[in-house]
Amino acid sequence: MGSVHSFTTLFEEILMKHLRIAPLAAVCLSVLGLSACSSMGMHPMMYSQAELPAAVQVPAGHKVAMETVGVGQITYECKAKKDMAAEHEWVFIGPDAKLQTRSGAVIGKYWGPPATWENNDGSKVTATQVAVAPAGAGNIPLQLVKANPANGMGAMQGVSYIQRVATKGGVAPAMACGAANMGSKQVVQYQADYIFWKAS
Incomplete structure (x- = not known):
């Protein structure tokens, strides 16, 4: 009887250990070559600027502080070209x-003029353009700007650079701009990722 009891006890211990381990294994699945527990949805893939044109890359000594997706519109106005009053163009x-x-929660807004990035906590920042790079036909250019000192305490405090990447749409209207419609405004839809950097 003693041996039977020992076997039963051993079996129960193995079974309970298995029940404790199984859920963890089902989540991690690291033994199958999938992501380890610590790298699953809780830790999204880190942003990398390695594939961006050099002109719009943030210099060394800075780190990503916040990633956002801007969704909205840009207003253009038909105006006479500078130093060429007889010609006209759509002006941003x-x-x-x-x-x-990234999950769709609204945490701020981007408005202008002047172009201003504002967080829901009230902090906001303007910036000076450093460089742009082509982003494909029909898309506004990629852009790198150097942030001015922020106003208000919050997420925008300490922001040093802002990148505009992954742009979709936003270019000037296709309709004609001339003397007949000078002063008229057109609104176009666009989307872009805005990556906020701070000194590391």
Whole structure:
């Protein structure tokens, strides 16, 4: 009887240990070559600027502080070209977009003029353009700007650079701009990722 009891006890211990381990194994599945527990949805893939044109890369000594997706519109106005009053062009007036997290939560807005990134906590920042790079036909260019000192305490404090990447749409209207419609405004839809950097 003693041996039977020992066997039963051993079996129960093995079974309970298995029941404790199985759920963890089902989540991690690291033995199958999948992501380890610590790298699953809780830790999304880190942003990398390695594939961007050098002109719009943030210099060394800075780190990503916040990633947002801007979704909204840009207003253009038909104006006479500078130093060429007889010719006209669509001129960028300003943006009006929501700043969202990767999961879609609205955490701020991007508006202008002047172009201003504002967080829901009230902090906001303007910036000076450093460089642009082509982003494909029909898309506004990639852009790198150097942030001015932020106003208000919050997420925008300490922001040093902002990148505009992954742009979709936003270019000037296709309709004609001339003397007949000078002063008229057109709104176009666009989307872009805005990556906020701070000194590391």
